[in-house]
Each structure stands twice: as structure tokens, then as C-alpha cells.
Amino acid sequence: MQLRIVAEQVEWLEAAIDAANEQLEPLTSFILPGGSESAAHMHLARAVTRRAERALVAAAQDVAINPLAIQYLNRLSDYLFVLCRLINSTRGGDILWVPGQSR
Numbered sequence: 753m754q755l756r757i758v759a760e761q762v763e764w765l766e767a768a769i770d771a772a773n774e775q776l777e778p779l780t781s782f783i784l785p786g787g788s789e790s791a792a793h794m795h796l797a798r799a800v801t802r803r804a805e806r807a808l809v810a811a812a813q814d815v816a817i818n819p820l821a822i823q824y825l826n827r828l829s830d831y832l833f834v835l836c837r838l839i840n841s842t843r844g845g846d847i848l849w850v851p852g853q854s855r
């Protein structure tokens with residue numbers, strides 16, 4: 753049995769991202785990975801998802817890939833990012849990037 757990504761799965765992720773974003777303040781700075789332990793794990797999952805997305809895009813150069821699979825991974829990594837923000841919003845806030853602070 754082959755697993756298939758269908759448009760409804762991508763649409764579900766997009767709706768979930770929108771619903772989660774409604775609960776958050778708008779971004780005013782870059783967000784650094786970290787915060788609570790749960791959010792740090794979610795940031796790691798997001799990094800792995802981005803890596804899978806890049807690998808799938810590279811594979812698509814040589815073999816036929818369902819374009820919805822690439823979209824799904826892209827939306828999934830965005831969903832994980834928003835979940836990180838939601839988790840951190842209840843546990844002290846996001847870690848914001850401040851230019852020049854880490855020198």
C-alpha cells in the first residue's frame with residue numbers, strides 16, 4: 753500500500769496554522785529555537801521536517817514526486833513553528849533575536 757498526500761491534508765495544516773496564529777501576538781522579531789523544553793523539542797522536529805523537505809525537493813530533480821508531498825512538509829514545518837510559539841506563550845515567551853546581543 754502506498755501512502756498518498758492529498759490536498760485536504762495540506763488544507764488542514766493551513767487551517768490549523770491560521771487558527772493557532774489567531775491566538776498569538778504578531779511577530780516583531782526573529783524567533784530563536786528554544787524556550788521551554790517542549791518548545792525546544794518542537795523546534796528540533798521542525799528542523800528535521802525542513803531537512804526532509806529539502807531532500808524531497810532534491811529528489812524531485814531525478815524522480816517523479818507528488819508536489820503535494822513537498823507542500824505538506826513545508827506547511828508541517830510552519831505548523832510546528834507556530835506550535836513552538838503557542839507552547840512558549842504559556843511558558844515565558846519566545847526567545848527573540850536581538851541584533852548584536854550574541855557577539
